[in-house]
Amino acid sequence: MDATYDGNILAGPLAEVFTAEITTAVARCRNCGRSSAVAELAVYGPDPGLVARCPGCAEAMLRLVRAPDAIWLDLSGVIAIRLTPSTSG
Amino acid sequence: MARAAIPGRLSVRRAWRPAVLVDRWAETSSASTLVLEVDDWPGHLAGQHVDVQLTAEDGYQASRSYSLAAPADGDRIEITVQRLPRGEVSPFLVDELAPEAVLEVRGPLGGWFVWRAKDRGPVLLVAGGSGIVPLMAMIRARAGVSRAPFRLLYSVRTPQDRIYAAELHRRAEDDGGLDVAWVHTRTAPAGDPRPPGRLGADDLAGHGWPPDGDATCYVCGPTGFVEAASTLLLAAGHDPGRIRTERFGGA
Numbered sequence: 001m002d003a004t005y006d007g008n009i010l011a012g013p014l015a016e017v018f019t020a021e022i023t024t025a026v027a028r029c030r031n032c033g034r035s036s037a038v039a040e041l042a043v044y045g046p047d048p049g050l051v052a053r054c055p056g057c058a059e060a061m062l063r064l065v066r067a068p069d070a071i072w073l074d075l076s077g078v079i080a081i082r083l084t085p086s087t088s089g
Numbered sequence: 090m091a092r093a094a095i096p097g098r099l100s101v102r103r104a105w106r107p108a109v110l111v112d113r114w115a116e117t118s119s120a121s122t123l124v125l126e127v128d129d130w131p132g133h134l135a136g137q138h139v140d141v142q143l144t145a146e147d148g149y150q151a152s153r154s155y156s157l158a159a160p161a162d163g164d165r166i167e168i169t170v171q172r173l174p175r176g177e178v179s180p181f182l183v184d185e186l187a188p189e190a191v192l193e194v195r196g197p198l199g200g201w202f203v204w205r206a207k208d209r210g211p212v213l214l215v216a217g218g219s220g221i222v223p224l225m226a227m228i229r230a231r232a233g234v235s236r237a238p239f240r241l242l243y244s245v246r247t248p249q250d251r252i253y254a255a256e257l258h259r260r261a262e263d264d265g266g267l268d269v270a271w272v273h274t275r276t277a278p279a280g281d282p283r284p285p286g287r288l289g290a291d292d293l294a295g296h297g298w299p300p301d302g303d304a305t306c307y308v309c310g311p312t313g314f315v316e317a318a319s320t321l322l323l324a325a326g327h328d329p330g331r332i333r334t335e336r337f338g339g340a
Contacts (some may be wrong), residue, residue, distance in 0.1 A: 006312075011199040012154065
Protein backbone atom coordinates (compact mmCIF):
# COMPACT_ATOMS: atom_id res chain seq x y z
CA MET A 1 0.00 0.00 0.00
CA ASP A 2 1.30 3.44 -0.92
CA ALA A 3 1.70 5.95 1.85
CA THR A 4 -0.96 8.61 1.77
CA TYR A 5 1.35 11.43 2.81
CA ASP A 6 4.92 12.18 3.67
CA GLY A 7 6.64 13.80 6.62
CA ASN A 8 5.73 17.31 5.51
CA ILE A 9 2.34 16.68 7.11
CA LEU A 10 4.01 16.17 10.51
CA ALA A 11 4.97 19.86 10.70
CA GLY A 12 1.79 20.96 12.49
CA PRO A 13 1.22 18.00 14.82
CA LEU A 14 4.88 17.93 15.90
CA ALA A 15 5.01 21.71 16.40
CA GLU A 16 3.06 20.89 19.54
CA VAL A 17 5.98 18.77 20.74
CA PHE A 18 9.22 20.23 19.35
CA THR A 19 10.27 23.86 19.36
CA ALA A 20 12.61 23.32 16.38
CA GLU A 21 11.40 22.82 12.81
CA ILE A 22 10.80 19.08 12.49
CA THR A 23 10.42 18.53 8.73
CA THR A 24 14.04 19.48 8.04
CA ALA A 25 15.30 17.43 10.99
CA VAL A 26 17.21 14.25 10.13
CA ALA A 27 16.02 11.00 11.70
CA ARG A 28 17.96 7.73 11.73
CA CYS A 29 16.07 4.46 11.34
CA ARG A 30 16.62 1.93 14.10
CA ASN A 31 15.99 -0.96 11.72
CA CYS A 32 18.24 -0.15 8.74
CA GLY A 33 20.31 2.80 9.90
CA ARG A 34 19.27 5.06 7.03
CA SER A 35 19.17 8.79 7.76
CA SER A 36 16.25 10.70 6.24
CA ALA A 37 14.84 14.18 6.49
CA VAL A 38 11.61 13.84 8.45
CA ALA A 39 9.83 15.34 5.41
CA GLU A 40 10.90 12.28 3.40
CA LEU A 41 9.31 9.69 5.67
CA ALA A 42 6.31 7.81 4.29
CA VAL A 43 3.31 8.78 6.40
CA TYR A 44 0.04 6.89 6.79
CA GLY A 45 -3.02 8.45 8.39
CA PRO A 46 -4.30 10.82 9.61
CA ASP A 47 -6.80 8.64 11.48
CA PRO A 48 -6.64 7.16 14.05
CA GLY A 49 -3.09 8.48 14.16
CA LEU A 50 -0.07 9.21 12.00
CA VAL A 51 2.52 6.49 11.34
CA ALA A 52 5.79 7.52 9.70
CA ARG A 53 7.82 4.81 8.01
CA CYS A 54 11.42 4.71 6.79
CA PRO A 55 11.58 5.36 3.01
CA GLY A 56 14.36 2.78 2.83
CA CYS A 57 13.09 -0.27 4.73
CA ALA A 58 9.44 0.71 5.46
CA GLU A 59 9.76 0.02 9.19
CA ALA A 60 7.64 2.27 11.41
CA MET A 61 9.90 4.95 12.87
CA LEU A 62 7.41 7.27 14.52
CA ARG A 63 3.79 7.04 15.63
CA LEU A 64 1.73 10.02 16.75
CA VAL A 65 -1.76 9.83 18.21
CA ARG A 66 -3.67 12.87 19.41
CA ALA A 67 -6.19 12.27 22.19
CA PRO A 68 -8.33 15.09 23.62
CA ASP A 69 -6.06 15.50 26.62
CA ALA A 70 -2.79 13.93 25.51
CA ILE A 71 -0.29 13.45 22.71
CA TRP A 72 1.15 9.95 22.31
CA LEU A 73 4.50 9.99 20.54
CA ASP A 74 6.20 6.64 19.92
CA LEU A 75 9.76 7.06 18.64
CA SER A 76 10.82 3.45 19.14
CA GLY A 77 11.85 3.09 15.48
CA VAL A 78 14.26 6.02 15.66
CA ILE A 79 17.85 5.92 16.93
CA ALA A 80 18.35 9.67 16.95
CA ILE A 81 16.98 12.90 15.54
CA ARG A 82 19.19 15.80 14.56
CA LEU A 83 17.37 19.11 14.86
CA THR A 84 18.50 22.62 14.03
CA PRO A 85 17.70 24.72 17.09
CA SER A 86 14.96 27.28 16.62
CA THR A 87 16.21 30.85 16.78
CA SER A 88 12.84 32.51 16.50
CA GLY A 89 11.75 31.76 20.06
CA MET B 90 -5.56 22.52 32.46
CA ALA B 91 -2.85 25.15 32.78
CA ARG B 92 -0.39 25.46 29.95
CA ALA B 93 3.05 27.00 29.99
CA ALA B 94 3.13 30.14 27.92
CA ILE B 95 5.63 30.10 25.09
CA PRO B 96 6.61 33.56 23.93
CA GLY B 97 7.37 34.75 20.44
CA ARG B 98 6.60 33.53 17.02
CA LEU B 99 6.63 29.86 17.86
CA SER B 100 3.38 30.13 19.78
CA VAL B 101 1.79 31.71 16.72
CA ARG B 102 2.94 28.85 14.53
CA ARG B 103 1.66 26.08 16.78
CA ALA B 104 -1.60 27.58 18.03
CA TRP B 105 -4.99 27.08 16.41
CA ARG B 106 -6.24 30.51 15.43
CA PRO B 107 -9.56 31.70 14.02
CA ALA B 108 -9.72 32.24 10.28
CA VAL B 109 -12.64 33.91 8.51
CA LEU B 110 -13.70 32.87 5.00
CA VAL B 111 -13.72 36.18 3.12
CA ASP B 112 -13.83 34.95 -0.48
CA ARG B 113 -14.04 31.76 -2.53
CA TRP B 114 -14.05 31.01 -6.24
CA ALA B 115 -14.00 27.89 -8.38
CA GLU B 116 -10.76 27.03 -10.19
CA THR B 117 -12.17 23.90 -11.85
CA SER B 118 -15.39 21.90 -11.40
CA SER B 119 -13.83 20.20 -8.37
CA ALA B 120 -11.30 22.67 -6.94
CA SER B 121 -11.88 26.05 -5.31
CA THR B 122 -9.66 28.73 -3.86
CA LEU B 123 -10.58 30.00 -0.40
CA VAL B 124 -9.34 33.32 0.93
CA LEU B 125 -9.04 33.31 4.71
CA GLU B 126 -8.35 36.22 6.99
CA VAL B 127 -6.20 35.47 10.03
CA ASP B 128 -5.41 38.28 12.47
CA ASP B 129 -1.71 39.09 12.75
CA TRP B 130 -0.66 36.60 10.08
CA PRO B 131 3.17 36.49 10.29
CA GLY B 132 3.77 35.91 6.57
CA HIS B 133 5.06 32.68 5.06
CA LEU B 134 7.41 31.08 2.56
CA ALA B 135 6.31 29.71 -0.82
CA GLY B 136 5.61 26.02 -0.39
CA GLN B 137 4.51 26.17 3.24
CA HIS B 138 1.13 24.87 4.34
CA VAL B 139 -1.47 25.35 7.03
CA ASP B 140 -3.46 22.85 9.01
CA VAL B 141 -7.19 23.58 8.89
CA GLN B 142 -9.45 22.38 11.69
CA LEU B 143 -13.23 22.11 11.66
CA THR B 144 -15.32 21.58 14.78
CA ALA B 145 -18.85 20.23 14.53
CA GLU B 146 -21.63 21.31 16.88
CA ASP B 147 -21.22 18.08 18.82
CA GLY B 148 -17.54 18.83 19.36
CA TYR B 149 -16.21 16.39 16.74
CA GLN B 150 -13.06 17.75 15.14
CA ALA B 151 -11.30 17.03 11.88
CA SER B 152 -8.12 18.62 10.59
CA ARG B 153 -6.34 18.52 7.24
CA SER B 154 -3.27 20.13 5.70
CA TYR B 155 -3.54 22.51 2.73
CA SER B 156 -0.76 24.25 0.86
CA LEU B 157 -0.75 28.02 0.79
CA ALA B 158 -1.40 29.03 -2.81
CA ALA B 159 0.01 32.55 -2.89
CA PRO B 160 2.10 35.02 -0.91
CA ALA B 161 0.16 36.55 1.98
CA ASP B 162 -1.76 39.74 1.32
CA GLY B 163 -1.53 41.28 4.78
CA ASP B 164 -3.68 39.06 6.97
CA ARG B 165 -5.23 37.29 3.99
CA ILE B 166 -4.05 33.87 2.89
CA GLU B 167 -5.20 31.62 0.04
CA ILE B 168 -5.59 27.87 -0.09
CA THR B 169 -6.87 25.87 -3.07
CA VAL B 170 -8.85 22.79 -2.11
CA GLN B 171 -9.57 19.83 -4.37
CA ARG B 172 -12.87 18.15 -3.52
CA LEU B 173 -12.20 14.47 -2.77
CA PRO B 174 -15.30 12.33 -3.52
CA ARG B 175 -15.27 10.53 -0.18
CA GLY B 176 -13.53 13.31 1.70
CA GLU B 177 -14.65 14.38 5.12
CA VAL B 178 -13.31 17.93 5.03
CA SER B 179 -12.72 18.99 1.41
CA PRO B 180 -16.38 18.82 0.18
CA PHE B 181 -17.40 20.98 3.12
CA LEU B 182 -14.72 23.58 2.40
CA VAL B 183 -15.45 23.65 -1.35
CA ASP B 184 -19.26 23.50 -1.28
CA GLU B 185 -20.75 24.24 2.12
CA LEU B 186 -18.67 26.55 4.26
CA ALA B 187 -20.62 29.83 4.33
CA PRO B 188 -19.07 33.24 3.66
CA GLU B 189 -17.86 34.86 6.90
CA ALA B 190 -17.77 31.43 8.57
CA VAL B 191 -14.96 30.92 11.04
CA LEU B 192 -12.70 27.90 11.09
CA GLU B 193 -9.30 27.36 12.70
CA VAL B 194 -5.86 27.33 11.14
CA ARG B 195 -2.39 26.51 12.43
CA GLY B 196 0.72 27.71 10.65
CA PRO B 197 2.58 28.60 8.53
CA LEU B 198 4.08 25.12 8.64
CA GLY B 199 6.97 23.25 7.05
CA GLY B 200 10.53 24.19 6.21
CA TRP B 201 11.47 21.44 3.76
CA PHE B 202 9.28 21.95 0.71
CA VAL B 203 9.93 25.68 0.38
CA TRP B 204 11.47 28.02 -2.15
CA ARG B 205 13.12 31.28 -1.11
CA ALA B 206 13.63 34.27 -3.40
CA LYS B 207 17.32 34.30 -2.46
CA ASP B 208 17.71 30.85 -4.11
CA ARG B 209 18.97 31.93 -7.52
CA GLY B 210 19.47 28.57 -9.21
CA PRO B 211 17.20 27.10 -11.86
CA VAL B 212 14.07 25.40 -10.61
CA LEU B 213 12.03 22.56 -12.07
CA LEU B 214 8.49 22.29 -10.77
CA VAL B 215 6.65 19.02 -11.43
CA ALA B 216 2.98 19.02 -10.50
CA GLY B 217 0.38 16.28 -10.57
CA GLY B 218 -3.24 17.44 -10.25
CA SER B 219 -3.77 19.67 -7.24
CA GLY B 220 -0.08 19.25 -6.44
CA ILE B 221 0.20 22.47 -8.44
CA VAL B 222 -0.86 24.52 -5.40
CA PRO B 223 2.46 24.95 -3.50
CA LEU B 224 4.30 25.20 -6.83
CA MET B 225 1.97 27.99 -7.91
CA ALA B 226 2.84 29.75 -4.66
CA MET B 227 6.50 29.59 -5.75
CA ILE B 228 5.67 30.94 -9.24
CA ARG B 229 3.66 33.79 -7.71
CA ALA B 230 6.33 34.54 -5.11
CA ARG B 231 8.98 34.69 -7.85
CA ALA B 232 7.14 37.21 -10.04
CA GLY B 233 8.83 40.59 -9.98
CA VAL B 234 11.24 39.53 -7.23
CA SER B 235 13.54 36.86 -8.66
CA ARG B 236 15.09 36.03 -12.01
CA ALA B 237 15.70 32.40 -11.13
CA PRO B 238 14.71 30.45 -14.25
CA PHE B 239 11.61 28.33 -13.59
CA ARG B 240 10.20 25.48 -15.61
CA LEU B 241 6.86 23.93 -14.76
CA LEU B 242 5.66 20.52 -15.95
CA TYR B 243 2.03 20.16 -14.99
CA SER B 244 0.28 16.82 -15.34
CA VAL B 245 -3.53 16.74 -15.45
CA ARG B 246 -6.07 14.19 -16.66
CA THR B 247 -7.91 16.49 -19.07
CA PRO B 248 -7.72 20.18 -20.03
CA GLN B 249 -10.74 20.79 -17.76
CA ASP B 250 -8.68 19.69 -14.75
CA ARG B 251 -6.10 22.46 -15.11
CA ILE B 252 -6.04 24.60 -11.98
CA TYR B 253 -4.90 28.24 -12.50
CA ALA B 254 -4.91 27.61 -16.29
CA ALA B 255 -5.54 31.21 -17.38
CA GLU B 256 -3.01 32.67 -14.95
CA LEU B 257 -0.36 30.11 -15.96
CA HIS B 258 -0.84 30.92 -19.64
CA ARG B 259 -0.57 34.62 -18.85
CA ARG B 260 2.51 34.21 -16.67
CA ALA B 261 4.23 32.02 -19.26
CA GLU B 262 3.92 35.04 -21.58
CA ASP B 263 4.62 37.83 -19.10
CA ASP B 264 6.91 36.46 -16.37
CA GLY B 265 10.34 36.39 -17.97
CA GLY B 266 12.14 33.11 -17.41
CA LEU B 267 9.06 31.01 -16.69
CA ASP B 268 8.27 28.10 -19.01
CA VAL B 269 5.06 26.10 -18.67
CA ALA B 270 4.49 22.67 -20.26
CA TRP B 271 1.42 20.48 -19.93
CA VAL B 272 1.10 16.74 -19.66
CA HIS B 273 -2.40 15.33 -20.27
CA THR B 274 -2.83 11.78 -19.07
CA ARG B 275 -6.31 10.97 -20.45
CA THR B 276 -7.47 13.62 -22.91
CA ALA B 277 -5.23 16.12 -24.64
CA PRO B 278 -6.55 19.32 -26.21
CA ALA B 279 -7.11 19.32 -29.97
CA GLY B 280 -3.88 19.90 -31.84
CA ASP B 281 -1.60 18.89 -28.97
CA PRO B 282 1.30 17.01 -30.58
CA ARG B 283 1.79 15.03 -27.38
CA PRO B 284 -0.55 12.03 -27.17
CA PRO B 285 -2.29 11.53 -23.81
CA GLY B 286 -0.21 9.53 -21.39
CA ARG B 287 1.57 9.62 -18.08
CA LEU B 288 4.60 11.78 -17.40
CA GLY B 289 7.63 10.14 -18.99
CA ALA B 290 11.37 10.52 -19.38
CA ASP B 291 10.84 12.36 -22.68
CA ASP B 292 8.71 15.00 -20.96
CA LEU B 293 11.43 15.66 -18.40
CA ALA B 294 14.17 15.64 -21.03
CA GLY B 295 12.22 18.06 -23.23
CA HIS B 296 10.92 20.46 -20.61
CA GLY B 297 13.13 20.01 -17.55
CA TRP B 298 16.72 21.00 -16.83
CA PRO B 299 19.83 18.96 -17.61
CA PRO B 300 20.70 16.78 -14.61
CA ASP B 301 24.31 17.97 -14.51
CA GLY B 302 23.35 21.58 -13.77
CA ASP B 303 22.47 22.99 -10.39
CA ALA B 304 18.69 22.79 -10.78
CA THR B 305 16.49 22.12 -7.77
CA CYS B 306 13.43 19.97 -8.46
CA TYR B 307 10.17 20.32 -6.54
CA VAL B 308 7.66 17.52 -7.10
CA CYS B 309 4.16 17.60 -5.64
CA GLY B 310 1.10 15.46 -6.26
CA PRO B 311 -0.55 12.20 -5.28
CA THR B 312 1.84 9.61 -3.88
CA GLY B 313 1.98 7.44 -7.02
CA PHE B 314 2.71 10.47 -9.20
CA VAL B 315 5.46 11.73 -6.89
CA GLU B 316 7.10 8.29 -6.73
CA ALA B 317 7.04 7.96 -10.52
CA ALA B 318 8.33 11.49 -11.16
CA SER B 319 11.16 11.20 -8.62
CA THR B 320 12.18 7.83 -10.04
CA LEU B 321 12.40 9.42 -13.51
CA LEU B 322 14.43 12.36 -12.19
CA LEU B 323 16.85 10.05 -10.39
CA ALA B 324 17.17 7.82 -13.46
CA ALA B 325 17.96 10.93 -15.54
CA GLY B 326 20.83 11.64 -13.16
CA HIS B 327 19.47 14.38 -10.94
CA ASP B 328 21.11 14.72 -7.53
CA PRO B 329 18.80 13.14 -4.91
CA GLY B 330 19.79 15.99 -2.59
CA ARG B 331 18.21 18.47 -5.00
CA ILE B 332 14.86 16.73 -5.36
CA ARG B 333 12.21 17.88 -2.88
CA THR B 334 8.91 16.08 -2.75
CA GLU B 335 5.51 16.54 -1.17
CA ARG B 336 2.87 13.81 -1.32
CA PHE B 337 -0.75 14.02 -0.37
CA GLY B 338 -3.67 11.66 -0.11
CA GLY B 339 -5.93 10.82 -3.00
CA ALA B 340 -5.66 8.48 -5.93
